[in-house]
Amino acid sequence: MKDIITVLKKELRNVLKDRRTLFMLFGVPVIMFLLIFNVMGEAMKSQEKKLEETVYKVYTNHAAFVENVFRDGMTKIELVDGTDSIENDLRDKRFDLAVVVEGQMDRLSDLFKDETEISIYSFSGSMASERIARVFSSSVNLIRDQQLRLFLTEAELDAGLLDKPVIKSINIATEKEQAGATFGGLLPYLLVIYLFTASFSVGFDVTAGEKERQTLTILLANRVSRSSIAWGKILYLMLMNILSAAISVVAFLFGFSSMIPQTGSMFTIFTPGSAALLFLIVISLAVLIAAFITVIGIFARSVKEASAYSLPIYVVTILFGILGLQSEIFQSQGVIRYIPLINGIFTMKDLITQPRLDYVTVAITVVINLAAAALLAFLAAKMFSDERFVFRTGN
Amino acid sequence: MIQFKEVSKIFGTGKKEVRALDKVSFTVGSGEIFGLLGPNGAGKTTSLRLLSTLLKPTQGQITVAGLDTVKESQEVRNRIGFLSSDMNLTGSLSARELFRFFGDLNHIEEEEIANRSNRLIGQLKMGDFYERKVETYSTGMKQKALIGIALLHDPDIIIFDEPTNGLDIITGRVVLDILKDLKNRGKTLIVSTHIMSIAEKLCDRIGIIHKGTIRIIGTLEEIYEKTGEPDLEEAFFSVIGGVTEDEGYHHRSKKRA
Ligand SMILES: Nc1ncnc2c1ncn2[C@@H]1O[C@H](COP(=O)(O)OP(=O)(O)OP(=O)(O)O)[C@@H](O)[C@H]1O
Ligand SMILES: [Mg+2]
Numbered sequence: 001m002k003d004i005i006t007v008l009k010k011e012l013r014n015v016l017k018d019r020r021t022l023f024m025l026f027g028v029p030v031i032m033f034l035l036i037f038n039v040m041g042e043a044m045k046s047q048e049k050k051l052e053e054t055v056y057k058v059y060t061n062h063a064a065f066v067e068n069v070f071r072d073g074m075t076k077i078e079l080v081d082g083t084d085s086i087e088n089d090l091r092d093k094r095f096d097l098a099v100v101v102e103g104q105m106d107r108l109s110d111l112f113k114d115e116t117e118i119s120i121y122s123f124s125g126s127m128a129s130e131r132i133a134r135v136f137s138s139s140v141n142l143i144r145d146q147q148l149r150l151f152l153t154e155a156e157l158d159a160g161l162l163d164k165p166v167i168k169s170i171n172i173a174t175e176k177e178q179a180g181a182t183f184g185g186l187l188p189y190l191l192v193i194y195l196f197t198a199s200f201s202v203g204f205d206v207t208a209g210e211k212e213r214q215t216l217t218i219l220l221a222n223r224v225s226r227s228s229i230a231w232g233k234i235l236y237l238m239l240m241n242i243l244s245a246a247i248s249v250v251a252f253l254f255g256f257s258s259m260i261p262q263t264g265s266m267f268t269i270f271t272p273g274s275a276a277l278l279f280l281i282v283i284s285l286a287v288l289i290a291a292f293i294t295v296i297g298i299f300a301r302s303v304k305e306a307s308a309y310s311l312p313i314y315v316v317t318i319l320f321g322i323l324g325l326q327s328e329i330f331q332s333q334g335v336i337r338y339i340p341l342i343n344g345i346f347t348m349k350d351l352i353t354q355p356r357l358d359y360v361t362v363a364i365t366v367v368i369n370l371a372a373a374a375l376l377a378f379l380a381a382k383m384f385s386d387e388r389f390v391f392r393t394g395n
Numbered sequence: 396m397i398q399f400k401e402v403s404k405i406f407g408t409g410k411k412e413v414r415a416l417d418k419v420s421f422t423v424g425s426g427e428i429f430g431l432l433g434p435n436g437a438g439k440t441t442s443l444r445l446l447s448t449l450l451k452p453t454q455g456q457i458t459v460a461g462l463d464t465v466k467e468s469q470e471v472r473n474r475i476g477f478l479s480s481d482m483n484l485t486g487s488l489s490a491r492e493l494f495r496f497f498g499d500l501n502h503i504e505e506e507e508i509a510n511r512s513n514r515l516i517g518q519l520k521m522g523d524f525y526e527r528k529v530e531t532y533s534t535g536m537k538q539k540a541l542i543g544i545a546l547l548h549d550p551d552i553i554i555f556d557e558p559t560n561g562l563d564i565i566t567g568r569v570v571l572d573i574l575k576d577l578k579n580r581g582k583t584l585i586v587s588t589h590i591m592s593i594a595e596k597l598c599d600r601i602g603i604i605h606k607g608t609i610r611i612i613g614t615l616e617e618i619y620e621k622t623g624e625p626d627l628e629e630a631f632f633s634v635i636g637g638v639t640e641d642e643g644y645h646h647r648s649k650k651r652a
Contacts, residue, residue, distance in 0.1 A: 006499040010488070017487035017528070214483040218544060221447050221477035223469055224500045385468075387450045 003224050007232025008239075011206060015240070025198055025240065029248040037255030047127075056132040057095040059083050066099050068108070069139045075132070090123040097122055097132045108147050177355065180269045184353035188345045189321035190252055194245035195286050196314055199293040200307060203237045207297025208306040211390065220390060227381035230294065234377055237290035242282065274351050277362050281351070284369035285344040291376035292341075298383040301392055313341075321345050337364050340372035396552065396583045397423040397446065402455035404441055404607075415441040417607040418455070423585055423600075428578050430598030431587040432627075434635065438607045439587035440479065443556045446585065447477040459552060473501075476545035480557040483537065484529040490540040491516070491525050494547055501548035508547075515543040518576070520569055535566040542570065546577075553577055553584045559593060571597060591627045601627075605635045 015021055055076045060066045063079055070077050080095045089095055103115035110116055118140065122133030145162060152159040173181070210216040219229060270278070293310065300306035320342045337343045347365040350358060383389045404416040416438045423429040431439050444450040445457055448468035457464045459471045488496070491512055498508030516525050519539040524532065529540060538561065545553070558574070559567040574597060577584060588594055594601050595615065602612040611618055611634050615627065624630040 002502070003500060006496065010496045013492065014486050014488050213485045214481050215485055217449060217479060218482050218484075218541065220449055221472060221475070221479075221545075222497060222500055223473040223548075225469060390449065391444075 003228035004231045004235065007224070007229055008236045011233065011236040012239070015202065021201065024201065025244050026247050029194075029197075029244070030251040033248070033251040033255035034258075037258055041258060051128065051131055054128055056097060056128060058097045058099065058132070059086065059089065059095045060099040060101070062099065062101040062105065065101055065105060066136075069136060069143060075135050077132075086121050090121055090129065091125070093123075093126060093129075096126065096129040097136060099136065108143060109151075111144055111147060177353070180353045183269060184349045187249070187253075187352060188348035189318075190249050191245055191282060191348065192285065192317055192321055192341075192345055194248040195241045195282070195289050196317070197248065198240040198244040199237060199289055200310070202240045203290065203293035204297045204300075204303045204306040206233050206236065207294055208300045208303045209297075211298075211392075212302050216390065220384065225381075226384040227377070229384050230377050230380035234287065234290045234294050234373070234380065237293060238283075238286045241286040241290055245282070245286070269352055274357060277357065277359075278348060278351055280366050281344050281348055281362065281369075284366040284373070285341065287373040288340055288369045288376070291373040291380065294380045295376050295383065298380060298389050317341060317345075337361050338368060340369050343368060396425040396427070396460060397429075397585060398458045399442070399446075400456045400458075402442075402445065402452045402457055404438075404445060404450065405453045415607050416445070416452075419604070419607070419609050420455075421602050421609055421612055423583060425583055426578070426581050427599045428574065428584040428586065428597055430594040430601040431585065431604055432589065432591075432594050432601055432631065433587070433604035434589060436606075437604045439589075439604060440481070440556050442604070443477070443479065443554050443585070443587055447475055447479075447554050448472055449477075473548075474550055475552045475554055476548070476550040478541050478545040478555045478558060480560045482541055484532065484540055486530055487528050489526050489528060490521060490532075490543060493529065493540065494543055497544050497547050503548060511547055511549070512543075515546060518573060519543055534561040535563065538562060538570070539566070542573065546573075551582060553582055555584070555586045557588055558586060559588070559590065591631065595627050603631060603634050610634045 055078050057080050058066060058077045059080045059082075066077070066079070083089045083094070083098070086098045086100075090098060098119075098121035100119040100121070102117040102119070103113060104110065105113075105116055120133055120136060123129040148162060149159045152161070171178070210219075220226075292313070293306075296310050297303075297306050300309055336346050343365045347358075347361055351362065399419050399421050402416055402419045403414070406413040406415055419438070419442065421429075431442060433439050441450065445452055446459065446464065448464045448471050451465050460474060462471050462474075464471050484493070494512040494515070495508055498505075498511070503511070516522060519542060521536070521539050521543070524536050525540075529537065532540065538558070542555075542558065545555070553574075555574070558570050562570060571593070574584060574586065586593075586597065598615075600612065600614050601618060603610045603618075611621060611630075613621065618627070618630050619625065622630040622633050624633055
């Protein structure tokens with residue numbers, strides 16, 4: 001045990017003095033997310049502003065009607081004269097909207113004549129065109145309702161009928177549950193991705209990298225037991241995994257909420273109890289990933305090879321993460337809770353989205369992951385004392 | 396103290412099989428400096444890795460102070476200090492911090508680690524760089540730090556694979572002085588080299604190894620006597636059978652393999 005701590009402390013001391021690695025691990029994700037989301041947020045805002053300020057070009061064969069529809073002045077339009085082909089001109093953005101009215105329409109009441117037909121042409125390849133078409137349709141509907149109201153009143157009928165039936169939408173989800181539904185899939189997925197990131201740099205560096213740089217044999221020629229070496233490296237990697245995941249995820253969520261303000265509510269999804277359980281699961285996942293990466297790192301001849309080996313597992317994990325985020329095909333209470341690594345994603349999701357905490361599933365998840373990690377650590381210790389992996393003899 | 400009994404080491408299987416050592420037997424007595432002399436690829440590094448438990452013999456047995464290198468590897472490692480020509484130092488720690496780490500790993504008291512570190516830093520003349528990150532060291536500085544690491548736990552048996560590899564004559568002399576000092580303190584040393592002068596100046600007994608077998612073994616005088624040659628270099632060539640013939644043979648056998 002003392003030796004494990006010694007190995008762990010040495011690796012930590014080494015990385016703490018290595019500013020570049022520290023910056024790559026912890027600085028870059030923070031800067032990256034804050035930057036990405038700020039740029040994206042700004043872009044979205046300016047896009048919206050632009051759409052509001054745009055003067056839309058409209059072609060129509062019935063200028064009076066179109067001007068009437070837009071008479072409130074909220075949306076500015078400019079009429080374009082003449083066209084050879086509505087389709088071509090729309091596509092070429094000579095105008096954003098074309099309104100073709102068929103039938104004689106002199107008054108608004110003519111809207112209800114049988115022969116009246118209004119064709120609205122838009123091009124969904126352009127945001128401006130889509131938007132102006134939407135605004136136009138809904139404005140026409142409003143005008144139609146107003147006309148109907150007039151008719152009904154003139155015929156001395158109850159115009160209030162138009163407001164029937166009364167429809168009320170009630171969402172029974174609490175604020176916590178709504179936020180949970182949004183982040184329930186996202187958070188576990190992000191956590192698992194970022195639990196891997198430190199592994200790829202630091203994890204392979206202290207295993208395959210040490211072999212490549214020929215520093216491993218110095219350690220192996222010492223009396224220290226192989227399992228102490230394995231566990232020291234695994235615990236070191238676990239710490240780095242948790243730290244980098246925590247920092248990345250917090251940076252991501254902060255960046256996200258700076259773009260979409262209502263995400264502030266994400267912090268309401270946790271109770272102290274569920275946060276503690278979540279942390280337990282994260283630890284079990286971090287140890288498992290650390291042990292897995294250590295085994296791959298000892299097996300591989302070089303850091304490059306190690307990355308190539310671990311990529312498939314990483315991709316499968318991400319795929320499951322996406323599935324977990326998108327759908328409800330998998331229930332965390334099913335067989336899935338017995339599959340190491342993957343079970344963590346689903347259990348975390350349930351922990352965040354379900355109102356009642358399922359202690360049994362959490363316990364199974366944590367125990368399975370820790371057991372798998374212990375198995376891999378045992379394997380890693382064996383591999384550290386096996387010349388076939390240390391010196392790549394054999395083939 | 397050290398005993399190789401009919402030790403063979405085969406790397407790989409089938410067509411890729413390399414017989415690095417073939418039934419090697421020799422002993423090194425307590426307090427002796429034994430020199431393993433041989434050309435490139437002779438099996439020196441392999442022998443010393445076997446001795447330091449990093450490799451396991453395919454056949455035969457190696458014992459260190461009566462301990463088996465396979466079955467009692469941890470106890471063996473406890474008694475040896477190993478330095479190999481293919482070891483390298485990298486990272487942000489300084490030599491002093493690495494001494495501290497290996498001292499901790501060997502369960503040495505903190506105060507004692509500091510004492511021994513200071514002594515080694517003085518002996519190895521590391522005064523002007525031991526606080527710097529090892530990744531900034533030159534070859535010679537790294538070699539000194541590695542020697543320090545190998546000696547920190549004050550092992551009885553010292554196994555140095557080409558300890559003066561890549562060193563200038565000044566640094567080489569520092570290392571040789573340390574080896575002599577270790578001998579004077581009653582340590583057992585086994586040193587591999589392909590440099591005749593080192594073997595001549597330093598070793599009590601010499602084994603010449605070539606293509607995985609020990610060709611001759613004995614004190615300098617015994618080797619001169621057996622080969623009828625006046626110095627070690629001539630004896631070396633007569634034992635391994637000349638340069639050109641040998642190199643040709645070597646290439647052919649490699650192609651066939
Ligand atoms: N890990 C390995 N896998 C396969 N073959 C190996 C391995 N290590 C050594 N060998 C082979 O064993 C033989 C002896 O190598 P060794 O490194 O022991 O030689 P050496 O005497 O130390 O040579 P040098 O003076 O060049 O360092 C060589 O033919 C080498 O190719
Ligand atoms: Mg060698």
